[in-house]
Amino acid sequence: MAISESDVRHVALLARLALTDEQVRHLTVELSSILDHVSEIQxxxxxxxxxxxxxxxxxxxxxxxxxxxxxxxERALLNAPEAEDGAFVIPRIVGAEEEA
Amino acid sequence: MAKDRLNEVLERYEAVIGLEIHTELTSLNSKMFCGCPVEFGGEPNTRVCPVCLGMPGALPVPNQAAVEATVLAGLALECEIARFSQFHRKNYFYPDMPKNYQISQYDLPFCAHGHLDVEVGEGDAAYVTRIGITRIHLEEDTGKMIHVGGSEGRIAGADHSLVDFNRAGTPLIELVTEPDIRTPEEARRFAQTLRTIFLALGISDCSMEEGSMRVDANVSIRPRGAVELGTKAEVKNMNSFKALHDALAYEIVRQADLVDAGGRVVQETRHWDAAAKRTSALRSKEEAHDYRYFPEPDMVPFEFTEEWIAAIRERLPELPAARRDRYVQTFGLPKHDARLIAEDVPLAQFFEQAVDAAGAKLAKPVANWVLGELSAHLNATGAAVGSCGITPEMLAELVVLVDEGTISGKQAKEVFAEMAESGDMPAAIVERRGMRQVSDTGAIEAVVVKVLAEHPAEVESYRSGKSGLIGWFVGQVMREMRGQANPAVVNEVLKQHLDQ
Known part of the structure; x- marks a missing residue:
């Protein structure tokens, strides 16, 4: 295997994907075969x-x-699930502080 | 934060500081990758389009002027300019960034390996330190969030947040220094000097208050003489040069106290609270700093030729340090005065035009007026040099009137106030108010003779050794002549009569 299940869980978290254990096992096999294929270039x-x-x-x-x-x-906010005072409304941010 | 405490700590520990400075290219018309205007403030989401809102299918195209401004900054800071460069995607999720990635640069920044010589301290304690510049790259700024509910607009405790993308996509250059900075004062002077250079280049208004120039610092300490670096903390949210200095001073002492007590510095991001005068740790994000950079597929790379780089170099203006040295050498200005004028581009232009009009031999009095009455007038009225009502020609004429002895320095201040008010030329004001200073020896002599005749006791005292009375006699003569006599001539004539 080119990558491990924990690699897959890490990448899924970074991409904000909630995967079931079954999906993790499945994707680990699929992603590994892609990486194995590409690694032929090496x-x-x-x-x-x-x-x-x-x-x-x-x-x-x-x-x-x-x-x-x-x-x-008006057009910029057309697809916003919620708008207030001309701005996009986002839910409360948990577990993070200001980013530069 | 007592300064003594910092000095005491810095005797035992060496601070190692590197800065990361983001500067918005506010002088550009349009954003980094789209045609939305670059401005400050305004109603939320009124300067947006599909590109800076990150809508699917919208394609970014880099702003040519932003690329040129970045290379210009690199050349001003002695950087090597990349012959091959490209943009990368920096991937992370944050609500002020609509695409969930920031278009930035990674391993191929436009500029690298530069340096800036920074002058620190005044007088005998002054020294120059060379701070290495690791890189300067170009990227896009994020949007702004307003936190609703909770206290002080902070994230903690907010009910929800509002996002305004007006700032999203504003061209932003990021400059990273080598960890060459050793004291809070060096950090402040680096940032101040950099600001004067960017202002001279005309690429940004560099306002720390409005956030168009933002300074973050990495700081660690190590025992004096040690080679190994200590664990660093990153300090953010410093909205002024003073805040930068004070936050670093606080952080250095905090780390020293921690180490002295047997503790260890933790690698973390800390937030400067200017009101409480302390830094505090931000909650650290899980999986932080895994940005998975990859080349931006929506844009082709850049290849800069020698000719193109040379053409940008041609555009470099005279930088503040060179201008200051020229003022010292050509006009004989004191170094401090020369620096104050040279670092302020509009003031320097005004000064040079006034010197052109008045003649180079009057550069010193012109500089005194520029730094004295003119600067005070600008501070009092809040006006810009170009629109304050006083032109270089007006100031030059005023300085010449004083130099020729037509009016005294005291009268000149009155004329200055009146020309600031009316916009009239000083010669016209002098004529209108009959202010012409009397330098005619005959007229002055008549008054001197009269004054001496009226005050025989004082004349006696003066002649018996109280030479300090000369000032009193000058005052009497000036009063008789309603302040219009040339004080130098009065002084001379008085001495002739008293000392005979």
Whole structure:
């Protein structure tokens, strides 16, 4: 196995996925087979090959520093489950403090 | 926090401090990856679009001016500029970040390996310390949360929170220093010096109060002479340079007390409470700092050529330290005065225009007026240099009038007040108010003769050794002449008559 059940539980927690024990066992097998498959690349001699950040041979794509119209506040909040004073409402945050 | 206590601790322990400084590129028009405007405040969620709200399918495109501003900052701080660079996704869940990842940079920042020479202390105790700059990278700012219910708008005890994404996506540069800083004062001076440089580059308004410049610090202590680093704590929420200094002073003493008592410093994030003047631990998050960075697939990488970097370098303005040195060398200003002017870009421009108009030999009095009456006027009115009603030409004319002896320094202050009020040129004010200082020796001599004749007793005292009376005689003559006599000439004529 390329990864363990505890690896799967860790990644699931980071992704905020609630998995049953059965799903963890299942995913450990599936993810391991994917990693085993990809690891075949490591048997190749890749000395001198730069990491490929992007498959397109394009560089330096930017936009000029120009303001463009965005969404009205009404439209921005349209899909919000709850809104108050023009802001998105989120539930009480538990177990965490301010993040920079 | 007693300063003595910190000094006592720093005799036994060495503090090792590194700073992490986030600066919003507030001078840009639009956000980092979309065309929403960059502004401060405003009604919540009125500067948002599908990109900065993280809506599915929306594609970010980097702001060219933000990339250039970051490289400009890197060049000003002697950094190496990457020839190949890219954005990464930093993955974590937090409600002020709509995508659940922040577009940032990871192993290929735009700028790395720079340094800044910081001058610390005044007079004989002054020294220069070189602080290494590990990296400067570009990223996007998060939204803001307002915590409802509970006390003081803090998360703890809040019923729920409101999220405003106006700030989300604001271009943000993160600068990380090497752990080269040794005292709270060095940390403060580093941040202040950096701010003057960013202001000179014109990339940010660098307001610690409004949060466009935010300084976090990593601090640890080790016994003097030790090589191994101690466990560090990260200190956040310092909203002024004083807070940065005081929080570090508190934290160094706290760690020393802990170690002295046989305890151990815990690696944690601590929050500075400016009112209580102490740091306190934040509850630590489970699984913290597992950000699973990976290259941002929505954007292609950057490749910077030598020519492109050279073109950005061409845009570097004269930086505050170089400008200060030029003022000292060219105009003979005292170093302290030169620094005060050079670090304030609009004030420096005003000064230089006034010196151009008045002539370089009058640079010193111009500097005195700029730092004296002009600065006081700006403080009193809250006006900016460019819109305070006083132009460099007005100040230059005033300084020339004094230098030529047309008006006295005292009269010049009256003229200054009036020109600030009316916007009239000083020569016109002097003419209108008949303020012309009398330097004509004949006219002054007539008054001197009269004053001496009226006060034979004082003349006798002066001649028998009470030479301090000269000031009293000058006062009498000035009063007779309604303050319009040239004091230097009065002094001279009086001495001629008294000492004969």
């Amino acid at each position: 048997s190749l001699d890749l000395a001198g090959v730069e990491p490929t950040a992007h498959p397109f041979p394009m560089r330096n794509v930017t936009r000029p520093d120009v303001v463009r119209p965005g969404l009205s506040r």
